[in-house]
Each structure stands twice: as C-alpha cells, then as structure tokens.
Amino acid sequence: MTIRLALTCGEPAGIGPDLIIQLAQHPQAQQWVVLGCQRTLQQRAQQLGLPLTLRPYDHHHHAPNKPGELTLVDVPTANPVQPGKLDPVNAGHVLRLLQVAGEGCLDGRWQGIVTAPVHKGVINDAGNVFSGHTEFFRDFCGVEEVVMMLATQDLRVALVTTHLPLRQVADAITSERLTRVIRILHHDLQRFFGLPQPRILVAGLNPHAGEDGHLGREELDIIEPTLAQLRADGMQLIGPLPADTLYTPKHLQQADATLAMYHDQGLPVLKFHGFGRAANITLGLPLVRTSVDHGTALDLAGSGQADTGSLATAIDVAAHMAQ
Secondary structure (H helix, E strand, O other): OOOEEEEEOOOOOOOHHHHHHHHOOOOOOOEEEEEEOHHHHHHHHHHHOOOOEEEEOOOOOOOOOOOOEEEEEEOOOOOOOEOOEOOHHHHHHHHHHHHHHHHHHHOOOOOEEEEOOOOHHHHHHOOOOOOOHHHHHHHHHOOOOOEEEEEOOOOEEEEOOOOOOHHHHHHHOOHHHHHHHHHHHHHHHHHHHOOOOOEEEEEOOOHHHHOOOOOOOHHHHHHHHHHHHHHOOOOEEEEEEOHHHHOOHHHHOOOOEEEEOOHHHHHHHHHHHHOOOOEEEEEOOOOOEEEOOOOOOHHHOOOOOOOOHHHHHHHHHHHHHHO
16 A cells, blocks of 8 residues: 655744755655645755755656655745744644645545644744644544654653643543543554554652552542553553653563653653654544654754654654554
C-alpha cells in the first residue's frame, strides 16, 4: 500500500517551512503532499540556498517526488511572511491548513496528517480560541475525547490532561476521564502499533503516589478504583506508581506505554530522553495525526540551522500507523 501523507507547514514565520524544504532535499520513502503557501516556500528556499520545485497537487497523479521537489496544495498567507516575525493576520492561514488536511484525510485523499509547529499565542491574539493541534482535531472530527502521546523509538508517554493550568489539573482527574483516556490508549496501541495486550504503567498524581493518602487522596479515591475496574476488563495496567521512579529502567523494561496525569509530569522525561527524535501523536481520532516534539523556533527560521530529526520521526511514525 502506498502511503500518502499531508504535511502542514504550520506557523509560516517559524521553522516549519524550513524543515519541509530541508527534508525535501533527500529521497522520500513516503509520498508527501505539502499544505502551505507557495510564495513563502519559494522565498524560504531561496533564503536557505536550497533548490525547490513545487508541483501542484493532482489527486489523480501520484508520481513520487525527486529530491528538491514537493507536491503542493497552495494555501496563500494573507500577508507576506518575514522569517521570525509573527503576524496575527496570517493566523487564519494556519487554521486553514489544518482544516484542509483534516478534510483530505477524512475523504481518503491522504492516509495521515503530519503537522509542523504552530504558535498558539499569535492564533489567540488574532481572536481565535485555540489551545493546540490536539484539541483542534478533536473538535474537527467531532469526537468526545482524544489522547496526546509522545513517542521515541523506545518510550511512549500519554497524558490524561494536556494544556491545563496546574491549578485545574487535580479537578480534571476524574474516574470518567481516566476511563476514557485509558480505553483510547489501549485501543490505539492495539490498532496502530500491533500490540495485542499492551502493558501500560500509570503514574499517580501526587508525590509518592499520595503516600497512602498522606500526600493527597486522588490515588485512593479515584485512580486505584478506576484501574481496578479496567483490569477486570482484561487490561494490563500497573499503578498508580510514583512518577519520580516510574521512568526508570526497572519499570520501563516491560512497558509498552506510560500514562502521566499532566503535561509536565511525563513530557520532560520523554524530551530529555529523546528530544528531536520524538513524535507527538493524537490518539482517539478517525485519522492518523502526528507532529514534531518542539515549537516554532522563530529565532532559527531562515537560518538553515533547524534540526529535521523530529519531523522525520513524525513522518515515519505516521506512515507506520497508517500502514
């Protein structure tokens, strides 16, 4: 099966266009369709000193690209782009890229979406309520719950909550949410990663997983009873474990994935372990979506110094999941 992936350029003033142009200089194992602004890509390639030929996307013609070529769906920006300089007027362009990518996946044109980084602040400054790719595709696809998971070659970290202020995290850890997240994680580890009985390590919320209730009761009142109920359905769930020792070789040796209660509980470990070689994956969607593990790096846009490792990983993971 030939896998065709839609790559969105993300924030046009960031390193998304750079990364795609740099990767295009090498042979492509998968067929890419880039969603971005033709003018921006041509200008950025010239600034980077790299050859770039853009071919208009044709649904009926799928010849593989040669090095230095990209197949493009042109979504123009409202204003010309200056590398490193955000422009709220172009926020609509960024959201349009995601919409076109989602539509193309749902109607079968492409088998997965790989997203370059966006800048949440400038999108919100333009008057759009936007908390991230994960939540955007959740609402776009009309699903109740999605799960953010970041993965390197040998470590997968999923999250119960994502982009929440820390004050709101404890209230968001409910049995209902935990059940939905674990069911999605378990199902998609089977569906996309070929793991018939995934073994999932679950972190506690509090230090020392609550220390038998002395450092918080969320483990006793919510997390442990929920895990026990899901184990009765046949899931292999270990925990709740203290987060400060969960991510040690002793525990990770037999783990297919870990589940952290909040963003900065699990992701610093993963990014220390494999930053630049990790993919951000959205589980629970009727489509495949991966992304990079970093931000827009405005200071590197147009410099030629952006590292393509994470985008290359995200492309490989999306192709694997789609296959």
